[in-house]
Amino acid sequence: MATRAKAKRKKPAVTKAAKRKKTVGKTRTSRKKAAKKPLPGRAAGVKAKPAAKVAVEPRPVSQRARPEAVKPPASRPAQPTAAEQRIGVVTHYYSHLSVAAVQLEPGAKLRVGDAIRIRGHTTDFRQTVESLEVDHAPATEVGPNDDFGLKVVEHARQHDVVYKVRS
Numbered sequence: 001m002a003t004r005a006k007a008k009r010k011k012p013a014v015t016k017a018a019k020r021k022k023t024v025g026k027t028r029t030s031r032k033k034a035a036k037k038p039l040p041g042r043a044a045g046v047k048a049k050p051a052a053k054v055a056v057e058p059r060p061v062s063q064r065a066r067p068e069a070v071k072p073p074a075s076r077p078a079q080p081t082a083a084e085q086r087i088g089v090v091t092h093y094y095s096h097l098s099v100a101a102v103q104l105e106p107g108a109k110l111r112v113g114d115a116i117r118i119r120g121h122t123t124d125f126r127q128t129v130e131s132l133e134v135d136h137a138p139a140t141e142v143g144p145n146d147d148f149g150l151k152v153v154e155h156a157r158q159h160d161v162v163y164k165v166r167s
Helices: 016-023
Strands: 084-094 099-104 115-119 124-128 132-134 137-139 147-151 161-165
Touching: 084 115
Parallel strands: none
Antiparallel strands: 084 099, 084 161, 099 147, 115 124, 115 161, 132 137, 132 147
């Protein structure tokens, strides 16, 4: 096989002007700062006088303004009424199903058709029990220490308390 000799390439000539262009960077153009406009009602070039300091006498603690005690809304009672009995606690809420997982307390029973109240930090609503499920099977009654699913009409949260309303 015959080897081919590489053709000698001639490097392009770089002129002095081209070298200068590479080394010299662009110069920045500076902008003039905008003149400050005088405030309305003042003559140009006149500075504002500092405001005089007013001495404030400290008041005794007994005369200071006290914030009013925050009262709960009148429509929502602070404690459950005598006609309500605590029967359980919400352990979980499934928002896509609107189902609350509830654990009953010892000695409590719940049936379909009973009126209940679910109350918590931000929750307070009443409803009648329409659907109960124990281990994914429909049930008409649940007993003490049972974990069950309860279809609810509003959002319930973990640790909300379930009360049975006596009619």
